[in-house]
Amino acid sequence: MKARTRNWTAVVAIASTTTALLAGCGQTQSGNTANGSAAIAPKQNTVSTNVVAPTHLVNYSHASGSIVWAESFTTGPVAKQLVAAFEKKYPKIKVTMQVQPSSTDTNRADLTATISGGSSTPDVYMGDVIWPAQFAHAQLAAPLSDYLPKSFWNRFSNGLVQGATYNGKVYAAPLFADTAFLYYRKDLLQKYHLPVPTTWEQVKSEAATIVKKGGAKYGFVWQGADYEGLTCDFDEYLADAGGSVLTNGKASLNTPAANKALSFMRSLITSGVTPKTVDTFQEPQSENVFTQGQAVFLRNWSYAWSDSQNPASSKVVGKVGVTALPTFAGHGSSGYSTVGGWDLYLNPHTKDLAAALQFIDWMTSPQAQEILAANSEMPTIKAVANSPTLKKYSPVFALLPKVKFVSRPSQTPQYPSVSKAIYDNVNEALAGSVSVSTALKNANSQINSAQSGSGSGGL
Amino acid sequence: MAMEAASTGKKERRSGILQRTDVRAGWGLLTPAGIVILAVTIFPIIYSLFMSFNNIQLTTNGFQFTFTGLQNYKDVYSAPLFWHSVGFTIYYSVITVAVELFFGLLIALAIQNVERLKSISIIVMLIPWALITVISAQMWGYIYNGVYGVLNAILQGLHIIHTQVNWLGQPFTAVVSLMIADIWKTTPFVVIILLSGLQMIPKDYYEAALIDGANAWQSFWNVTFPQLRGSIALAGLFRILQAFGIFDLPFVLTQGGPGTTTTSLAMLGEETLFTNLHFGLGAAVAISTVILILGACLIFLSAFRGMVGEEAQ
Numbered sequence: 001m002k003a004r005t006r007n008w009t010a011v012v013a014i015a016s017t018t019t020a021l022l023a024g025c026g027q028t029q030s031g032n033t034a035n036g037s038a039a040i041a042p043k044q045n046t047v048s049t050n051v052v053a054p055t056h057l058v059n060y061s062h063a064s065g066s067i068v069w070a071e072s073f074t075t076g077p078v079a080k081q082l083v084a085a086f087e088k089k090y091p092k093i094k095v096t097m098q099v100q101p102s103s104t105d106t107n108r109a110d111l112t113a114t115i116s117g118g119s120s121t122p123d124v125y126m127g128d129v130i131w132p133a134q135f136a137h138a139q140l141a142a143p144l145s146d147y148l149p150k151s152f153w154n155r156f157s158n159g160l161v162q163g164a165t166y167n168g169k170v171y172a173a174p175l176f177a178d179t180a181f182l183y184y185r186k187d188l189l190q191k192y193h194l195p196v197p198t199t200w201e202q203v204k205s206e207a208a209t210i211v212k213k214g215g216a217k218y219g220f221v222w223q224g225a226d227y228e229g230l231t232c233d234f235d236e237y238l239a240d241a242g243g244s245v246l247t248n249g250k251a252s253l254n255t256p257a258a259n260k261a262l263s264f265m266r267s268l269i270t271s272g273v274t275p276k277t278v279d280t281f282q283e284p285q286s287e288n289v290f291t292q293g294q295a296v297f298l299r300n301w302s303y304a305w306s307d308s309q310n311p312a313s314s315k316v317v318g319k320v321g322v323t324a325l326p327t328f329a330g331h332g333s334s335g336y337s338t339v340g341g342w343d344l345y346l347n348p349h350t351k352d353l354a355a356a357l358q359f360i361d362w363m364t365s366p367q368a369q370e371i372l373a374a375n376s377e378m379p380t381i382k383a384v385a386n387s388p389t390l391k392k393y394s395p396v397f398a399l400l401p402k403v404k405f406v407s408r409p410s411q412t413p414q415y416p417s418v419s420k421a422i423y424d425n426v427n428e429a430l431a432g433s434v435s436v437s438t439a440l441k442n443a444n445s446q447i448n449s450a451q452s453g454s455g456s457g458g459l
Numbered sequence: 460m461a462m463e464a465a466s467t468g469k470k471e472r473r474s475g476i477l478q479r480t481d482v483r484a485g486w487g488l489l490t491p492a493g494i495v496i497l498a499v500t501i502f503p504i505i506y507s508l509f510m511s512f513n514n515i516q517l518t519t520n521g522f523q524f525t526f527t528g529l530q531n532y533k534d535v536y537s538a539p540l541f542w543h544s545v546g547f548t549i550y551y552s553v554i555t556v557a558v559e560l561f562f563g564l565l566i567a568l569a570i571q572n573v574e575r576l577k578s579i580s581i582i583v584m585l586i587p588w589a590l591i592t593v594i595s596a597q598m599w600g601y602i603y604n605g606v607y608g609v610l611n612a613i614l615q616g617l618h619i620i621h622t623q624v625n626w627l628g629q630p631f632t633a634v635v636s637l638m639i640a641d642i643w644k645t646t647p648f649v650v651i652i653l654l655s656g657l658q659m660i661p662k663d664y665y666e667a668a669l670i671d672g673a674n675a676w677q678s679f680w681n682v683t684f685p686q687l688r689g690s691i692a693l694a695g696l697f698r699i700l701q702a703f704g705i706f707d708l709p710f711v712l713t714q715g716g717p718g719t720t721t722t723s724l725a726m727l728g729e730e731t732l733f734t735n736l737h738f739g740l741g742a743a744v745a746i747s748t749v750i751l752i753l754g755a756c757l758i759f760l761s762a763f764r765g766m767v768g769e770e771a772q
Contacts, residue, residue: 226716277605428718
């Protein structure tokens with residue numbers, strides 16, 4: 001026990017240094033443009049992934065048994081379809097589904113309590129792409145790269161494995177990816193003879209014009225509430241302005257780029273283009289305003305496409321266009337989109353390792369990834385993501401070559417506090433209760449104290 | 460006194476055997492409940508206290524503790540966010556409980572005096588209390604929503620406001636909106652307790668007051684209020700205990716925002732524990748909350764006793 005403690009301290013020490021390095025290099029390289037060949041390729045992560053060699057390679061080709069899979073798909077029958085197809089192919093393995101809370105934070109709390117309590121189920125669980133560092137650090141996830149051959153990781157699109165790596169080991173298998181797009185009312189743009197915007201300035205002026213002429217009640221809706229989603233929105237403007245949350249592992253929000261990003265977000269509200277209530281909007285509220293025909297533009301994830309085409313809930317079926325997010329004028333042809341999505345994690349206490357690995361392997365196989373794509377979830381493996389037939393499932397997939405990706409600074413186990421430092425202060429600035437520069441100054445110092453991972457920064 | 464003690468002593472001796480089996484049976488009956496209380500209340504509190512003195516790492520073998528003394532408390536007390544949460548929790552609790560007691564008393568008196576509609580009004584009033592808070596909070600979310608909210612629609616229809624108010628997105632209105640939702644939900648609880656208190660006041664007290672020529676206010680102030688003080692203290696105590704633990708309303712309605720305006724102590728503790736996974740710090744927040752609640756209850760009880768005591772004399 002003593003030896004273990006010492007060992008662990010060493011790991012933490014190494015981990016925190018590595019984290020700083022990783023986060024640093026991730027952010028400095030985010031200024032590059034993505035190449036169009038891979039569906040998801042956050043540029044900061046093109047450094048080839050140095051996955052350590054497996055220590056306990058498991059042969060799972062004849063696995064049998066029964067496992068529990070905690071799934072957090074919020075809608076649709078996709079989880080059931082996946083399990084049915086898996087059990088058909090591997091009749092010796094029985095998969096029981098356990099439906100998780102739809103709120104990501106509640107889901108995390110639930111999984112943390114279950115797994116830290118030593119439960120052997122769920123054997124495999126779905127988790128957010130921003131969890132690997134925290135879950136690895138807290139040993140809530142088993143290092144998959146210890147059990148799977150190095151070649152296993154080649155199947156994934158560039159950058160995704162790096163995002164799931166902590167301290168050289170891979171803790172999660174990317175299940176499906178997600179990113180943000182600009183949805184627009186093509187009927188309104190046509191009516192007022194306006195082009196599809198490619199800059200944020202254009203979004204603002206076109207939205208103002210259409211609102212002024214009575215075409216729609218609101219111009220542009222997005223996510224400004226006090227939660228993780230605001231970090232995503234802010235990171236995009238920040239990357240477009242040429243900034244990043246961290247530079248060489250230190251907070252860098254006291255920069256002109258950060259000021260430009262947040263000032264622009266605030267100006268959307270003060271100019272009346274965005275309703276001031278946006279500071280209470282999460283995805284459903286912003287999407288609702290758009291699908292009820294009240295807004296010209298919407299920033300949202302890929303699923304908003306199918307929602308906007310569903311006559312049961314949308315009044316704008318057939319009137320919606322989608323394009324890559326814009327950028328600031330003079331900053332290239334299109335803007336940055338946050339990388340989101342969900343991974344598969346392995347419970348370190350699983351009693352059926354081979355069956356669990358077989359399940360993870362199949363879920364990231366072309367057969368499963370095709371099922372996901374057919375359900376409008378963005379595939380993570382090259383074989384499916386780069387297939388020309390992909391766009392038949394959703395027009396957003398056709399835009400992927402144009403999209404530039406920005407990752408959140410989630411390579412640190414303290415990411416939740418880092419993100420909170422961002423969204424709390426940005427939200428306050430959006431509400432107008434503090435100035436842009438004060439908000440950024442506070443965010444900057446809170447990120448630095450959060451990153452230390454100890455002391456009052458842990459709150 | 461002495462005689463009383465002596466007589467009970469004699470009685471005990473007389474029924475010694477019976478008493479002993481009674482005691483044994485009593486303990487037997489109490490044990491299951493005692494174990495449950497021990498397991499779900501006493502143990503977690505002691506465990507939290509223990510956790511709060513340790514630096515805790517999660518490992519595959521479960522928690523690994525390193526004793527760090529008061530370090531977690533030092534860290535928590537040096538965080539401005541903690542003191543902000545303490546401040547918010549205190550003024551939120553004091554204001555909502557005060558308003559709830561005031562309205563609760565008014566409504567209880569009204570219901571008490573309307574014999575015919577008593578049962579139906581109790582049922583109607585209990586609906587907010589019976590609804591699960593997360594669900595009623597969602598409902599308030601629709602009411603307060605700045606774009607398609609009912610409240611804005613009504614106020615605009617009545618020409619009271621001309622532009623939409625961002626109820627949950629501005630610090631002041633966010634706090635007031637939360638308070639209103641809280642008062643709506645928990646006033647019925649106060650009413651029920653006060654109503655039962657009112658029903659226990661003997662009718663002849665009022666008759667005596669009437670004969671003495673007391674008016675309505677005098678009979679309220681000299682009969683009802685002193686007789687009701689136990690019930691008011693009870694309702695206030697329960698409400699303070701709950702109000703200081705406020706979590707679900709801001710969790711659903713504001714997520715603690717705008718910024719950190721409506722971050723209560725319970726939310727801060729939950730976030731530190733289950734989002735940031737800092738178990739030692741989270742435990743220190745939780746224990747500090749418990750101490751604060753106990754302190755608040757003691758202050759309330761002594762203040763209330765003092766006030767009523769003076770009036771009664």
